[in-house]
């Protein structure tokens with residue numbers, strides 16, 4: 178069983194110095210206000226267009242999807258199969274999420290998203306999450322990122338990921354990889 182320790186932990190917004198908390202989403206009260214906050218972030222143009230436009234061709238991330246997301250998150254923590262964290266502002270509201278998508282400690286995929294209103298917090302949140310993951314026993318991480326998603330590629334590079342040059346060209350995604358050593 179993979180055990181994450183030392184959270185919640187503090188995350189600083191690199192751009193303005195504001196303080197946030199990185200917490201397991203399973204430990205957050207799934208109140209209506211949090212559901213609305215998650216829905217609202219997922220409907221921000223940069224997030225919706227990168228992550229949800231194919232899933233929701235009608236053009237809107239529905240509140241029901243945020244509720245399903247929270248159920249999926251709870252299952253992941255209970256069964257030890259995937260691990261989703263949220264970065265919370267000083268009011269305890271979600272501003273971004275990041276996740277380790279499997280329990281494959283040899284090589285686990287990560288993902289993340291952030292409200293543009295809190296730009297500056299994502300890299301440090303992913304650094305904190307992968308640091309906790311390494312302490313929990315993960316050896317390597319990878320991320321699949323759209324070729325046109327420059328902001329996300331920059332996050333990965335700041336955290337210590339590098340592009341896998343052997344990943345098939347012609348795909349519309351790059352594969353980025355990080356090892357325990359490249360992150361810490």
Ligand SMILES: CC(C)(COP(=O)(O)OP(=O)(O)OC[C@H]1O[C@@H](n2cnc3c(N)ncnc32)[C@H](O)[C@@H]1OP(=O)(O)O)[C@@H](O)C(=O)NCCC(=O)NCCS
Nearest residue numbers: 191223224227289290291296297298299300322328329331
């Ligand atoms: C990808 C995404 C999370 C990036 O958000 P972001 O606000 O650009 O990311 P950060 O908070 O890490 O960085 C913002 C700025 O702060 C600065 N910064 C943040 N942390 C920093 C650090 N530790 N060191 C130096 N600079 C830092 C950088 O200047 C950065 O801007 P730049 O990349 O233009 O130079 C956001 O665009 C998003 O949610 N997109 C949609 C979802 C998505 O694409 N997810 C990833 C799928 S693979």
